[in-house]
Amino acid sequence: MIRVLLADDHALVRSGFAMVLSVEDDIEVVAQAADGAQAVAAAQAHDVDVALLDVQMPGTDGIEATRRIVGTGCARVVIVTTFDREDYLFDALAAGASGFLLKNADPDDLVEAVRAVAGGHALLAPEATLRVIRALTAAPAPPPAPAAPAGPVPADPGQRRAAASLTEREHEVLGLVAEGLSNAEIAQRLFLGPATVKTHVSNILAKTGSRDRVQAVVFAHRAGLAG
Structure with a gap:
């Protein structure tokens, strides 16, 4: 059974996520929190496997809560946010988040993210994946070589x-x-x-x-x- 924590300052959002996850036989929502500080405490108190955190929460935000939760090793974190912002994405990954989803994702994507992250994998929204790719593959263009063939650089x-x-x-x-x-x-x-x-x-x-x-x-x- 995958034990999940939901942290969002909107009770309606938490209720919606709980309804999506509670119908799955292998997932149990064991705690909810309305801000980052509550999320950190709940993750430690309830033996949580995966924490789903919003970014914009009063007091301690989701990025700082991610840093604290991952730092204690008590749970893996998926950021679920309304805002498709590059700074949120990279700050979340730097803080140790294993997943990044937008709130307009399909319910199946939320379930898949929980299972993937609980299994030790990472899962990003398609929009986030493309941004990470661009960042990781970006590099200054090398000086042109007259004899170099056209097309991608050969793999090693x-x-x-x-x-x-x-x-x-x-x-x-x-x-x-x-x-x-x-x-x-x-x-x-x-x-x-x-x-x-x-x-x-x-x-x-x-x-x-x-x-x-x-x-x-x-x-x-x-x-x-x-x-």
Whole structure:
């Protein structure tokens, strides 16, 4: 059973999240909080596995609460916010958050995020994934080399071996992950079941040595597999 803490200064939001999560057999909402300080105390008091935190809360905000919760090691954190702001995203990741979702996400995405983060993985909203990719792959352009071929920079031998180990379907799934699509969106695009997509993503992570989806996307770009 995954034990979840909900922290948001709007009771209606907490109630909505609780309704979405409470119907799942493997998830239990064990505590709620209206601000960051309450969230930190509740995470420690209720043996929480995953804390879902808003950013803008009175007193201690969600970023500082994330830093304290992750620092004590009592729970993993997913930020769930209304605001698609780059500073919130990178501040949350720097504070140790394992996930970042927008409140307009589908209920299935919220459930998937809780399960993924509880399992030790990371999960970002598609919009956030693309921003992280841009930040991680951004670098000053090297001086032009007259003899250099056009196209992406060739992958190193390890990346080439990892890329070669992927099946055709895994290449296809990785390309869609690199576009920022969620598992549910990939399943719809490829006419596959969600469980099948999840298996493909797990295989991709294992074959590419990626800890999570973000690292897999960076691998795809560096190996020239992303469109």
